[in-house]
Amino acid sequence: MEKFLIRGGVPLQGSVRVSGAKNSVLPILAAGLLGDSPLMVQNVPRLVDVVTMIKLIDKLGAKVRVGVENEDCQCQFDDASDPLRNEQSLEKLIDLVCSTQENAPLCLSIDASVLHNRDEGLVAPYELVKTMRASILVLGPLLARFGEAKVSLPGGCAIGSRPVDLHIKALKQMGAEIQIADGYINAKAPNGLKGARICFDQVTVTGTENILMAAALAEGETVLENAAREPEIVDLANCLRAMGAEIEGDGTALIRVKGVKSLKGTQHRVIADRIEAGTFLCAAAATRGSVILEQVDPAALDVVLLKLEDAGAIISTQGNQISLDMQGNRPKAVDILTAPHPGFPTDMQAQFMAMNSVAEGTATIVEKIFENRFMHATELNRLGAQIKINGSTATVKGVETLTGAPIMATDLRASASLVIGALAAEGQTEIHRIYHIDRGYEHIESKVRLLGGRIERLKA
Numbered sequence: 335m336e337k338f339l340i341r342g343g344v345p346l347q348g349s350v351r352v353s354g355a356k357n358s359v360l361p362i363l364a365a366g367l368l369g370d371s372p373l374m375v376q377n378v379p380r381l382v383d384v385v386t387m388i389k390l391i392d393k394l395g396a397k398v399r400v401g402v403e404n405e406d407c408q409c410q411f412d413d414a415s416d417p418l419r420n421e422q423s424l425e426k427l428i429d430l431v432c433s434t435q436e437n438a439p440l441c442l443s444i445d446a447s448v449l450h451n452r453d454e455g456l457v458a459p460y461e462l463v464k465t466m467r468a469s470i471l472v473l474g475p476l477l478a479r480f481g482e483a484k485v486s487l488p489g490g491c492a493i494g495s496r497p498v499d500l501h502i503k504a505l506k507q508m509g510a511e512i513q514i515a516d517g518y519i520n521a522k523a524p525n526g527l528k529g530a531r532i533c534f535d536q537v538t539v540t541g542t543e544n545i546l547m548a549a550a551l552a553e554g555e556t557v558l559e560n561a562a563r564e565p566e567i568v569d570l571a572n573c574l575r576a577m578g579a580e581i582e583g584d585g586t587a588l589i590r591v592k593g594v595k596s597l598k599g600t601q602h603r604v605i606a607d608r609i610e611a612g613t614f615l616c617a618a619a620a621t622r623g624s625v626i627l628e629q630v631d632p633a634a635l636d637v638v639l640l641k642l643e644d645a646g647a648i649i650s651t652q653g654n655q656i657s658l659d660m661q662g663n664r665p666k667a668v669d670i671l672t673a674p675h676p677g678f679p680t681d682m683q684a685q686f687m688a689m690n691s692v693a694e695g696t697a698t699i700v701e702k703i704f705e706n707r708f709m710h711a712t713e714l715n716r717l718g719a720q721i722k723i724n725g726s727t728a729t730v731k732g733v734e735t736l737t738g739a740p741i742m743a744t745d746l747r748a749s750a751s752l753v754i755g756a757l758a759a760e761g762q763t764e765i766h767r768i769y770h771i772d773r774g775y776e777h778i779e780s781k782v783r784l785l786g787g788r789i790e791r792l793k794a
């Protein structure tokens with residue numbers, strides 16, 4: 335187990351490159367299972383969730399290779415002459431992804447032309463799914479292309495019950511036979527999936543992605559109503575289109591997919607991680623600093639940037655760059671109400687709570703997506719924050735200074751908020767259970783250090 339030791343109170347200053355988006359790369363890697371030829375994915379971040387997805391795809395019998403991008407964004411594999419045929423062991427792949435020396439983005443090639451483990455059944459086992467709920471994203475592709483899949487039920491997680499009933503209901507509407515037994519979703523579509531009209535009862539991001547991928551190879555047209563509109567959905571749709579899929583309307587609540595007989599591999603560059611970007615902006619705002627983020631899409635952060643401006647930040651954007659300057663000032667409290675895109679992202683709620691903890695004034699934060707996503711509040715209170723929770727509403731009375739204390743991370747975005755709280759606090763903070771943060775932030779401590787933050791990773 336590892337922990338962070340943070341000595342706070344220093345304004346973050348400088349510039350940092352934003353990594354590829356976790357929530358894009360996971361569905362796009364799963365989409366690799368749909369292709370008859372290799373899919374090359376670029377701008378892949380070095381994350382534990384990426385390792386889990388590689389393990390899963392490898393377990394299903396597809397060939398995965400990992401290379402590193404050079405400065406011209408060209409992929410370089412160990413054996414440049416034949417990147418797809420030269421085998422790399424799973425251990426080697428994982429070492430490459432986890433290497434802390436390197437900062438260059440990775441590229442991954444997934445060759446699912448043949449799944450070598452088909453006779454073992456196409457199983458996403460509990461051991462992998464329990465560590466990453468997004469493993470459910472292999473269900474749609476496997477069912478659509480191979481007519482079968484067995485995926486462990488993800489179960490609950492720290493931020494709420496998070497069922498997958500909407501994924502299952504939609505696949506059933508497309509003709510899949512699905513039984514739940516022994517904690518597994520057993521799905522079959524011996525005669526292939528059929529296009530259908532799917533109206534999601536609730537907006538679901540991975541649900542929309544699963545059905546988008548399934549519909550790409552289904553017979554006839556599928557219409558998705560009340561679909562999620564996140565930029566990561568558009569990124570997945572762009573990748574699927576380049577693979578030969580016929581998709582219209584992604585980025586809106588109504589998506590139409592005309593099924594095709596087969597999909598081929600392509601080369602696709604993953605979009606920037608808007609949540610990682612937002613996290614660094616909040617950290618700079620909370621510490622009264624000024625940062626420049628490189629290789630990011632400002633449009634994907636629209637509502638987050640507006641809220642930071644409300645908090646008193648001077649924001650300017652140019653091309654794929656965002657800069658934020660607090661001019662040494664304390665942030666002002668800003669109210670937050672989370673909602674599906676284009677509303678305020680639930681994945682940024684915890685970081686804004688940390689910033690509000692040191693803001694001038696009192697903020698109300700309402701969490702509408704997940705029922706139990708305030709666990710960071712009690713930990714921030716250990717740093718001296720004044721946060722009161724009442725159901726899905728948090729009231730944050732800003733204090734002039736937080737002070738360091740030992741605290742514990744409970745989930746991915748909660749951990750990011752604790753890093754922000756600790757960077758803003760006077761004195762020394764130890765954050766325990768930081769394995770959560772490595773799931774979704776690439777080398778966070780190197781990036782924080784680049785901005786002048788004092789953070790060390792230590793053995794716990």
Ligand code: UD1
Nearest residue numbers: 357468496497498499500501537538539540541681703704
């Ligand atoms: C995705 C993101 C996650 C983000 C979340 C909401 C990925 C890999 N993860 O998670 O970072 O916090 O969107 O923006 O992209 N629900 C059901 N039944 C279902 C599916 C969802 O009731 O079958 C509910 C959930 O419990 C939740 C809400 O719908 O209350 C939204 O969840 P959903 O959008 O599905 O979240 P994920 O796709 O798991």
